Amino acid sequence: NYGVTMLGGYIGTDAFVKDKLHSRLVKLQQSTVNLIGLPNRQIRMLLLRLCFRPKIHFLLRTTLPTLTEELVEGFDACKRQVVASMVFPDGYVDADISDHIWDICRYGIAEGGLGLDYLDDVRTSAYVASVVECQPTVSAFYPDYLAAMGTVPTTQYDVEFQDIVTRLHEVDEDITVASIFTNFGTRGLQKLFYNKLHASHWTTFWSGLT
Numbered sequence: 001n002y003g004v005t006m007l008g009g010y011i012g013t014d015a016f017v018k019d020k021l022h023s024r025l026v027k028l029q030q031s032t033v034n035l036i037g038l039p040n041r042q043i044r045m046l047l048l049r050l051c052f053r054p055k056i057h058f059l060l061r062t063t064l065p066t067l068t069e070e071l072v073e074g075f076d077a078c079k080r081q082v083v084a085s086m087v088f089p090d091g092y093v094d095a096d097i098s099d100h101i102w103d104i105c106r107y108g109i110a111e112g113g114l115g116l117d118y119l120d121d122v123r124t125s126a127y128v129a130s131v132v133e134c135q136p137t138v139s140a141f142y143p144d145y146l147a148a149m150g151t152v153p154t155t156q157y158d159v160e161f162q163d164i165v166t167r168l169h170e171v172d173e174d175i176t177v178a179s180i181f182t183n184f185g186t187r188g189l190q191k192l193f194y195n196k197l198h199a200s201h202w203t204t205f206w207s208g209l210t
Contacts, residue, residue: 009062017067021059025074028055032078036085048082049115060123061130061190065160072119079116080105108198118201125193128164133186146181168193171200 001019003012010020035052038044056075060068080097083105088096097105107113131149139145149158168175174183175196184192 008058010059014067017063018070021063021068021071024056024059025071028075028078031055032081035082041086044082044086045114048079052082053079053116056119057122057126057190060119060126063127064156065123065127065164066156068123072123076119083114083116107201118198121194121197121201122190124164124167125190125197128161128168128180129189129193131161132180132184132189135181136186149177149181168196171196 001013001015003010003016003020005011005020010017031052035044035047038047056068056071059071080102083102084097104112105114106116106118109115135146149161162177165175165177165180168180
């Protein structure tokens with residue numbers, strides 16, 4: 001169990017990274033209590049959506065997705081608690097908001113939601129976007145890096161990257177391991193990939209209502 005914290009990200013054994021992420025979640029849970037304690041609900045909502053919501057996005061860009069499951073699940077529960085505290089201010093409980101209502105809350109504002117993110121899609125799009133956007137820098141030090149990413153995966157990093165690209169390919173056939181490094185640029189990719197995954201949720205959601 002060893003590692004190092006570098007520029008806000010965690011590098012080390014899986015146990016080290018998970019332990020650090022757990023500690024971060026505990027701090028976020030305390031922040032949730034503080035946020036719920038704000039008496040003005042409008043300020044509470046603005047802070048939730050604009051400041052609290054993206055708190056873990058950087059960690060999702062710099063950490064293997066399989067190591068962030070507890071963080072994502074726990075942070076999603078934190079956001080849900082804050083919403084519940086505004087809808088049911090007297091003795092709120094998480095169960096007061098149904099899964100269906102929470103689904104709607106996570107859609108974008110333009111779609112009638114609260115813009116609170118599908119964190120599983122954020123985790124997926126953030127990680128693969130980070131890999132692609134860092135490619136020019138990494139390739140400057142490791143010239144064979146780009147070629148290696150398209151071969152049979154040899155590390156957990158390769159496996160998870162290719163699994164995510166496969167998932168993106170299911171919603172956009174133009175996205176492949178070969179094309180993702182050449183056809184989509186190196187800026188704004190997290191939002192681009194998130195929107196593609198999010199659109200499939202939106203289609204599934206509405207098809208279930210009709």
